[in-house]
Structure formats: structure tokens, C-alpha cells
Amino acid sequence: MHEVQPAKITSPIVSLKDNYLRLIPISLIVAAAGIGGALLFSGFNMQRFSFAYLTGFCCLMSLCLGGLFFVIVMHLTRAGWSVTVRRIAEIIAMCTLPMFILYLPILIPLMAGSDEVYVWNQPGWSIHGDAAEKQAVLDASKYPPPIEELKSYYLNRWFFAGRMVTYFAIWGAMAWFFLSNSLKQDKTGDKNLTAKMQKHSTWMMILFAATLVFSSIDFEMSLAPFWFSTMWPVYFFSGGVLSALAAITLICLWLQRSGRVTDEITVEHYHDLGKLMFSFVIFWGYIAFSQFMLIWYANIPEETFWFAWRINPAPDGVMTGWQWFSLLLLFGHLLIPLLALMARTVRRSKNFLVYAAIYLLVMHWVDHYWIVMPQYSDIISDHVGPAAGLAMHFKPLIDIPCAIGMAGVFVALFCLIARDRPLVPLKDPRLGEALAHHNP
Amino acid sequence: MTEKQNQETADQKLVGLLAQFEDPGSLVRACNEARESGYNKIDAYSPFPVHGIDPALGIPRTILPFFVLIIGLTGCAVGLGMQYYANAGDWSPLFPGYNFMISGKPFFSLPANIPVTFEIVILSSAIATFLGMWALNRLPRLANPLHRISRFKRVTNDKFFLLIETKDPQFKREETESQLSQWGASVVEEVNEDLTDQQLPSWLQLAGLMTALILLIPPVLIFRAEGMTSRKPRLHVVPDMDWQEKYKTQTLAPNLGDEQHPNFLFVDGRAMQEPIPGTIARGDLYTDSEYFRGIKSGTESFATISTAGVHTGLQDAAHQDDSHQDEAAKDKPAEPAKDDPAAAPEPDWVTQFPANVHVNQALLERGQRRFNIYCSVCHGYAGNGDGLVNARAMALAASGQAQWTAAKSLNDPETKKNPVGRIFDTISNGRGTMGPYKSQIPVEDRWAIVAYVRALQGTGIKPTTMTKAVEKAVAE
Numbered sequence: 037m038h039e040v041q042p043a044k045i046t047s048p049i050v051s052l053k054d055n056y057l058r059l060i061p062i063s064l065i066v067a068a069a070g071i072g073g074a075l076l077f078s079g080f081n082m083q084r085f086s087f088a089y090l091t092g093f094c095c096l097m098s099l100c101l102g103g104l105f106f107v108i109v110m111h112l113t114r115a116g117w118s119v120t121v122r123r124i125a126e127i128i129a130m131c132t133l134p135m136f137i138l139y140l141p142i143l144i145p146l147m148a149g150s151d152e153v154y155v156w157n158q159p160g161w162s163i164h165g166d167a168a169e170k171q172a173v174l175d176a177s178k179y180p181p182p183i184e185e186l187k188s189y190y191l192n193r194w195f196f197a198g199r200m201v202t203y204f205a206i207w208g209a210m211a212w213f214f215l216s217n218s219l220k221q222d223k224t225g226d227k228n229l230t231a232k233m234q235k236h237s238t239w240m241m242i243l244f245a246a247t248l249v250f251s252s253i254d255f256e257m258s259l260a261p262f263w264f265s266t267m268w269p270v271y272f273f274s275g276g277v278l279s280a281l282a283a284i285t286l287i288c289l290w291l292q293r294s295g296r297v298t299d300e301i302t303v304e305h306y307h308d309l310g311k312l313m314f315s316f317v318i319f320w321g322y323i324a325f326s327q328f329m330l331i332w333y334a335n336i337p338e339e340t341f342w343f344a345w346r347i348n349p350a351p352d353g354v355m356t357g358w359q360w361f362s363l364l365l366l367f368g369h370l371l372i373p374l375l376a377l378m379a380r381t382v383r384r385s386k387n388f389l390v391y392a393a394i395y396l397l398v399m400h401w402v403d404h405y406w407i408v409m410p411q412y413s414d415i416i417s418d419h420v421g422p423a424a425g426l427a428m429h430f431k432p433l434i435d436i437p438c439a440i441g442m443a444g445v446f447v448a449l450f451c452l453i454a455r456d457r458p459l460v461p462l463k464d465p466r467l468g469e470a471l472a473h474h475n476p
Numbered sequence: 477m478t479e480k481q482n483q484e485t486a487d488q489k490l491v492g493l494l495a496q497f498e499d500p501g502s503l504v505r506a507c508n509e510a511r512e513s514g515y516n517k518i519d520a521y522s523p524f525p526v527h528g529i530d531p532a533l534g535i536p537r538t539i540l541p542f543f544v545l546i547i548g549l550t551g552c553a554v555g556l557g558m559q560y561y562a563n564a565g566d567w568s569p570l571f572p573g574y575n576f577m578i579s580g581k582p583f584f585s586l587p588a589n590i591p592v593t594f595e596i597v598i599l600s601s602a603i604a605t606f607l608g609m610w611a612l613n614r615l616p617r618l619a620n621p622l623h624r625i626s627r628f629k630r631v632t633n634d635k636f637f638l639l640i641e642t643k644d645p646q647f648k649r650e651e652t653e654s655q656l657s658q659w660g661a662s663v664v665e666e667v668n669e670d671l672t673d674q675q676l677p678s679w680l681q682l683a684g685l686m687t688a689l690i691l692l693i694p695p696v697l698i699f700r701a702e703g704m705t706s707r708k709p710r711l712h713v714v715p716d717m718d719w720q721e722k723y724k725t726q727t728l729a730p731n732l733g734d735e736q737h738p739n740f741l742f743v744d745g746r747a748m749q750e751p752i753p754g755t756i757a758r759g760d761l762y763t764d765s766e767y768f769r770g771i772k773s774g775t776e777s778f779a780t781i782s783t784a785g786v787h788t789g790l791q792d793a794a795h796q797d798d799s800h801q802d803e804a805a806k807d808k809p810a811e812p813a814k815d816d817p818a819a820a821p822e823p824d825w826v827t828q829f830p831a832n833v834h835v836n837q838a839l840l841e842r843g844q845r846r847f848n849i850y851c852s853v854c855h856g857y858a859g860n861g862d863g864l865v866n867a868r869a870m871a872l873a874a875s876g877q878a879q880w881t882a883a884k885s886l887n888d889p890e891t892k893k894n895p896v897g898r899i900f901d902t903i904s905n906g907r908g909t910m911g912p913y914k915s916q917i918p919v920e921d922r923w924a925i926v927a928y929v930r931a932l933q934g935t936g937i938k939p940t941t942m943t944k945a946v947e948k949a950v951a952e
Binding site for chain 1: 525527530541545580587588590591
């Protein structure tokens with residue numbers, strides 16, 4: 037390793053200091069008000085509320101996983117430039133563990149036998165009618181085994197809960213490994229800790245990929261249990277990393293404007309974060325389109341129905357209105373940010389990046405709204421019939437407070453984990469490289 | 477010797493002064509000094525990228541990104557346009573596109589075209605970047621005078637260089653040299669360009685000539701092969717397209733089960749399936765009613781299409797599909813029985829030849845030959861209904877050995893009144909006991925026969941010696 041001068045931290049404040057004591061109650065109040073308000077506006081319709089809640093949860097979950105990915109990949113590539121922003125990503129990654137508690141409002145009813153959110157949580161879930169009738173249909177069609185029977189080996193509540201516990205345990209352990217070692221280095225300055233994290237980031241990346249693949253299928257793809265898409269986990273991943281980069285950028289800007297970590301994060305770091313956001317906008321679009329086009333071209337009913345429900349103006353005679361959200365994603369999540377983030381001067385402008393990061397986070401929420409909520413309108417259209425239009429499911433008074441509440445949850449978790457810990461790895465051996473980082 | 481020396485100096489031209497520096501810091505400092513002293517034709521050389529060298533040299537940000545953006549957008553438009561032209565460009569008269577229906581999607585459907593467009597954007601951007609970089613750096617150069625300086629070789633190792641060109645308006649030979657030394661150059665050296673370097677080397681000229689000659693070989697071989705015959709079987713480039721693994725007509729469909737429990741790919745066990753009722757194969761949609769059916773266009777109903785239609789599939793579809801029969805019944809007050817065509821109300825036959833049938837001598841001669849092949853056996857060469865088959869059959873019928881309806885004489889006053897469309901229809905689909913000929917005689921030949929029949933009727937040719945001979949033979 038190139039021997040550098042011991043890097044000097046010049047900012048007077050490199051932690052949240054005592055502000056977190058003030059921030060945590062405020063953000064918790066926002067969280068409680070938002071989520072409580074959503075519950076209230078839904079008229080205690082638990083099914084409708086659960087879908088809005090799951091939208092916000094998946095939005096935040098993928099963001100935290102994106103943070104974990106950022107930490108692992110920076111160690112894996114021995115990145116020097118990102119050292120000054122890596123602690124923020126480490127804290128975001130650490131949020132994955134408490135996110136398990138936030139999943140309990142979905143998981144506990146599931147274990148109690150509710151199929152309101154995950155329709156596979158009943159025997160014979162594909163067939164409408166009473167339980168005996170479902171069982172009769174299942175028994176009658178032994179050969180070939182119906183797809184729901186095959187899928188029920190994977191999609192059953194105990195295996196599902198077991199997987200959930202495993203995922204969160206693995207993510208929490210990995211995030212804690214990086215955060216604790218990095219914090220230890222702040223005190224000791226031991227370079228071996230960097231070597232250790234780098235060594236273990238290898239197999240952790242594989243483990244991260246494996247858990248992300250299955251968890252993304254469990255969280256959101258299993259809402260439509262008939263559906264097949266081998267591209268799904270990559271789609272979930274690309275949006276998650278993009279939102280994590282937006283969140284890191286936003287947190288950096290917020291910290292600097294409030295007088296913390298002033299000199300450590302320079303325009304060069306914002307430039308690199310902007311470049312990564314730009315590339316992940318393209319990557320998201322590439323993956324989203326790949327998923328769509330292969331299904332569109334092959335035209336196989338068990339794959340197309342998912343997109344048909346979201347893209348056709350009136351699938352099954354129901355005016356769902358989801359095609360407007362699909363268009364919003366095409367333009368809002370891909371084409372507009374693609375053009376907006378293309379220029380170098382733009383990516384080096386802090387003023388612009390504030391809006392870009394907020395915009396991308398909003399679009400990330402729209403993306404997950406578009407994934408989760410059409411499944412709700414699919415369920416209710418079975419009961420209500422073709423009258424189940426956009427008005428039946430699009431209730432901003434439920435969804436938007438829930439999203440704001442989730443943002444509050446995120447800020448609270450961030451402050452709880454950050455506390456008065458340094459927001460920059462103080463004695464990282466590559467800190468000097470990061471401070472001197474310069475884009476050609 | 478002196479002459480040669482003079483020759484050399486005459487070819488030499490001073491292009492600049494090269495200063496050597498020992499470390500990147502002094503190079504950047506010297507660049508800054510040079511820029512601040514007003515030099516702008518300067519360039520720095522270093523074994524590795526030096527941070528801050530671009531602003532030190534006063535190099536403006538490259539315009540390459542804008543160039544690439546424009547070329548990329550052009551590539552996007554070209555890629556989309558190319559696919560539109562190839563897939564949906566049937567309007568082009570000279571080189572029309574291929575309107576292939578692929579899995580029921582529109583000829584021009586955007587999702588299918590995005591990957592190709594994307595690839596072309598990437599390809600054109602990459603090429604634009606590469607070539608643009610070359611162009612902006614004025615590359616390629618056959619020779620760079622710096623390479624004549626042995627000291628300069630260490631630029632790839634541990635030395636740093638600054639070049640001030642003579643083209644620079646500030647350049648003054650002695651003054652610049654002293655300035656460079658003052659800015660910390662360890663060595664300052666003249667850079668001379670040998671004008672002979674700018675000539676194309678003779679080996680390159682030879683190589684170019686050889687390449688051109690080699691490129692001539694393929695067209696010569698093709699030209700030679702064109703005038704030759706070969707006893708060798710032709711080359712199969714894509715064997716699995718030439719010998720396809722497929723199930724042929726009149727064979728069994730693949731059996732997915734076993735012999736006890738057959739499970740054919742198709743329910744009826746046949747490898748080839750009939751077209752779906754109501755479908756029409758490409759090229760089989762005969763919309764020109766006057767030409768293909770002899771009925772005035774716009775007046776034909778589905779029933780008349782089906783009875784007078786030239787396409788058997790269409791006819792079958794009409795027979796199978798009762799709803800069409802009902803529609804036909806609405807059009808026609810009395811639905812005729814299928815077996816009794818005489819009872820059918822006559823369609824509105826064309827009385828003139830269709831526009832694309834040109835009645836001329838060639839057509840009449842063609843019609844005569846076709847008539848003599850197909851029609852004369854019954855109707856006779858002159859159309860008097862005295863063909864050989866008819867004569868023989870009449871003889872058999874007379875002795876009670878067969879049932880036979882006499883062939884019509886085409887010269888009857890009543891028969892002469894028939895419009896050409898009806899004659900065409902008679903040839904196509906038969907009438908009474910006469911069978912249909914549409915499977916044997918192409919449409920244009922049928923119209924040729926119609927024209928010839930009209931000619932026969934008009935001239936009223938009397939029985940020829942041929943028919944007399946036949947009569948005589950029958951009588952015996």
C-alpha cells in the first residue's frame with residue numbers, strides 16, 4: 037500500500053453530536069403520524085393499509101440493501117475515493133437489521149393465516165371459491181401437478197418465515213461486521229482491519245447476491261405467485277442501489293449544509309456519486325426493459341399477465357389506470373434522469389444534486405408502488421368486478437402518508453445507529469487518497 | 477560530403493524546442509510559467525497522467541463529449557429508421573422492406589427495435605469517440621520529429637518533457653531557450669523535422685499495392701466461376717436449413733406418449749393441420765372479383781364468392797361455417813340448394829373483358845391452343861359440341877350403355893348470349909355435368925379460352941374436315 041501522510045480531518049464536527057437526541061423523536065413522530073395517518077385514512081382496512089405499508093417497506097428495504105451493496109463493493113474493489121462517504125453507507129446498511137421489526141406487521145398476520153397480502157398463503161390459492169372446492173380441484177388435477185402445488189413447496193408460511201429470519205440475520209451480521217470493524221479502526225488505526233474487511237467482502241458479496249435474489253422474490257414477486265421472471269431480483273437490486281446512492285448523496289449534502297463533515301466530502305465525491313447514479317439510472321432502465329421485452333416478445337400468458345395488468349389500458353375489462361404509472365416510470369425513472377444527469381457540470385453541482393437525489397428517491401417509491409399496488413387492484417377486481425378502476429385503489433391519502441412515515445422511520449434508524457459516532461472513517465488507511473481524490 | 481550535408485540541412489526544419497524535466501512537479505510549474513508567458517503552442521509529455529496538467533497547459537475542455545452525443549443521437553435515429561424501413565417500409569418502390577408478421581406483432585413495434593437501436597447508439601458512440609479522439613489529436617501521423625531525439629525515449633520511463641513549437645507567435649529561438657532553462661529544464665534541445673519523413677515510405681506504398689492486388693482476387697474468382705460448370709454438389713452453408721427436421725404432409729404427428737397411451741402433438745394425429753376456417757394464405761386473397769370470378773366487383777356476396785371462388789379453402793370455409801350461409805341467405809331472397817346450380821340466381825356477370833385482360837392475337841392463339849387441349853375433346857375444335865369424347869359417349873348412350881348429356885354447342889344462339897363472365901365461371905367451376913377446370917387451367921389461360929370462344933362464336937366456323945372424319949367413324 038502506498039504510504040501516505042496520516043490524513044488530517046479538518047472539519048470541526050464529524051458526527052451528529054447531540055443533534056440525534058433531537059432528531060430521533062422528531063423523525064419518530066413523523067413516522068408514527070405518517071403510518072398512523074395511513075391506517076386512519078384507510079378506515080382500518082387492514083388489507084388496503086398492508087399494501088401501502090408493504091410499498092413503503094420494500095422501497096426502504098431495497099434502499100438499505102443498496103447501502104450494504106455499496107459497502108461490500110467498495111471493499112471488494114479496494115476503492116479509495118469512497119472512504120469519506122463509506123461510513124454513511126455502513127450506517128444505511130446497518131438499518132437492514134431493525135427493518136425486520138418493520139416487516140412484522142406483514143409477517144405476523146401471514147403466520148396467523150392471512151392471505152390478504154400474499155395470496156399464496158392458502159391451499160389451492162389460485163382457485164376462487166370455498167376451501168373444500170379448492171381442495172377438490174387440487175385433488176382432481178394430480179397429473180400434471182398444478183403449478184400452485186409445485187410452488188407451494190417454496191411459498192408456504194413456515195418456510196417463508198424461516199427464510200425471512202435467515203435473510204435479516206445474514207444482512208445484520210454482514211452490516212455489523214463492516215460497521216464494527218470500521219468503528220474499531222477509528223480508534224486503533226489498525227490497517228489490518230481494512231485487509232480483513234477486504235478479504236471477507238469476497239464471499240459476503242456472493243452471500244449478499246444469494247439472499248437478495250431470494251428475498252426480492254419473497255417480498256414482492258410472490259405477490260403475484262403465478263408469475264415467472266428470472267430478471268426480477270436484478271430489477272429489485274438496480275432500483276435499490278440507485279436509491280441508496282441518492283440517499284448517500286442527500287445525507288452528505290444535508291450533513292455539509294448543517295455544518296458537519298465540511299471539508300472531507302468534496303465536489304469530487306459528489307461527482308462520483310453523480311456518475312454512479314447516472315450509471316444506475318441506465319442500469320435500471322436496461323434491466324427494466326430487458327425484463328419487459330423478453331416477456332413481451334415470448335408472449336407466454338403466465339408471464340405476460342403481470343405486464344398486461346400494468347400496461348394495457350383495460351386488462352380484463354378493468355380500467356386500472358396503471359398504464360399511466362408505467363409511462364411515468366419510463367419517462368420519470370429512465371429518460372428524464374438519463375438526460376438530466378448526463379452532463380459533467382450538472383453532476384458537479386451540489387444544488388442540482390439535491391433535487392436529483394430527492395427526485396430519484398420519489399421515483400424509487402413510484403417504482404415500488406407500481407410493483408406492489410396493482411396486485412391489490414387485481415385482488416379487489418376479483419371481488420368488485422370491472423368497476424374496480426383506478427379510483428378503487430389509488431388513494432394518495434393512504435399511500436403518501438405511509439411513504440412519508442417510512443422516510444421518518446429511515447431518518448430515525450439512521451440517527452439511532454449513527455448517534456455520536458464519527459460519520460467519516462477517521463483512521464482509514466485510504467482516507468488520504470479519498471481526501472486528495474480528484475476527477476480528471 | 478559537403479553536398480550531402482547541405483542537402484540534409486535543406487530538408488531539416490526547426491519545429492520547436494524540447495525541454496527535459498526531472499519530476500512531474502517541475503513540469504507542471506514550467507507549463508504554468510509557459511502559459512503565463514503567453515505561449516499557447518505548447519505540449520507536455522510524461523510517463524503517466526499528471527494531475528493538473530490540463531489547466532497548467534491551458535487546454536480547454538474537449539468538445540469530444542458533444543461530438544459523441546450528436547453522433548450517438550444520429551445513431552439512434554439511423555437505427556430506428558433502418559428498422560422501420562426494413563420491417564414496415566413497404567411504401568418504397570425500389571427496395572421495399574420485408575413485411576414479416578412475427579408472432580402477431582405490428583410490423584413496426586418499438587419494444588422489439590430498442591435493443592438494436594441501443595446497440596447502434598453504443599457502436600456509433602464508441603466509433604465516434606475513437607475516431608474523434610484521433611481527429612482532435614490530428615492522428616495518425618506517419619512520423620513525429622520527437623522520435624528522432626534519443627533523449628525523448630525516456631519519456632516512457634522517468635523523464636518529463638515540454639515542447640514549445642516554432643508556430644507559437646511568442647517563439648524566439650534564443651529567448652525561449654533561456655526561459656526554459658530558467659523554469660527548471662535540465663536540458664533544452666532543438667527539435668528538427670526531416671521533411672523526407674512526410675513522404676510515404678516505399679514499403680508502405682508496396683504494401684498498399686499488394687493489398688489492392690489481393691483484393692482483386694475474389695472478384696476475379698467470382699467472374700471466372702460464373703462462366704464455368706461444376707460437377708461438384710453445391711456447398712451447403714447452413715445444412716440444417718437445407719435439410720430441416722420437420723414433419724411432412726400426410727405423416728403422423730410426433731407421439732409424445734407411448735404405444736399403449738398415444739399422446740399425439742395434435743389431437744387428430746396428423747402432422748399437418750388444416751388452416752383455421754376463415755383464414756386465407758398469403759397471396760391467396762383474390763379481391764379482383766372481375767378478373768378472378770368474372771363477377772362485377774361490389775355485387776358479389778359471400779355465397780357467390782364461395783360458389784364461384786377460385787380458392788378451395790375459402791369454399792370449404794363457407795361450407796363449414798353456417799353463419800356465412802345465413803348472411804348469404806339475407807343477401808339472396810331464395811337460398812339455392814348446393815346441388816342444383818341451375819336454380820341459383822345468376823350473379824352479375826361481367827360483359828366486357830376485365831381491364832387486365834388484353835385481347836389480342838397472341839391471347840387468341842394461346843386460347844386456341846388451350847381450347848384444343850382442354851375443351852375440344854367434348855365441344856369439338858369448332859365449338860359445335862361434336863368432340864371425340866362427346867361423339868363416343870353419345871354413341872354409347874344411344875345404345876343404352878351409358879348416361880350422357882350432350883355437350884353444348886358454343887354456337888347456339890342461346891349460348892352465344894352468355895356474357896364473358898359466365899363463360900369464365902363455367903370453365904372455372906363447371907356447369908351441369910361439365911366439371912370444373914380451375915385446378916388445371918390458370919386464370920389468365922381461362923380468359924384466353926374465353927376470348928377464343930368469343931372468336932369462334934363470332935366467326936361461326938363450320939365443322940372442319942376433322943369433325944367430319946369423326947362423324948364418319950362414329951357412324952361406322
